[in-house]
Amino acid sequence: DIQMTQSPSSLSASVGDRVTITCRASQSISTYLNWYQQKPGKAPKLLIYAASSLQSGVPSRFSGSGSGTDFTLSISSLQPEDFATYYCQQSYSTPQTFGQGTKLKIK
């Protein structure tokens, strides 16, 4: 199975900050990498697919980049509704494994 490792595990930031979350795969996955946002008590929500493509309806302050084994999710100017947990997921092979999550907290 492909292992997905996110860093950091948690992050404190303020409204208006730019933040970056990193995801590393245990082997090359090309650009078969998705990002999800999850708020407490809610199902995950798809933000980015294929490493850098923005899902319909997702604000443009979210962006993704990377290929091979190293990927990033960036939020250009944090809004109050962005404080949540973020997960990466590889869709290169079955099982489609997730990272352990990055909790974004208000500073």
Place this chain on the structure above:
Amino acid sequence: QVQLVQSGAEVKKPGASVKVSCKASGYTFTSYDINWVRQATGQGLEWMGWMNPNSGNTAYAQKFQGRVAITRNTSISTAYMELSSLRSEDTAVYYCARRFWFGELVSAFDIWGQGTMVTVSS
């Protein structure tokens, strides 16, 4: 609108089985794979398996092989996940999710059910 609606919370004893349903609406049920993902309290997301609702073909994570079965009833656009020989470690929220194909080989889970809490306790 496009949505997946899951059945309600369950409480089961160790050794029992649980069957969670996931009803699709707003799209053609047989056109998209259904995946099941679980999340223990305070933990991350764990993929369990998927099913092609058209063919009924399935694939399961090695960890759940022999204990999980994903089935469907196409007449009512509903998928099911049954997990047997339950133990306390299976206490979690179970989600169904639709896999959308954005292009050749590119897919992601674009629609999720609201989640079903399964508690395993004696």
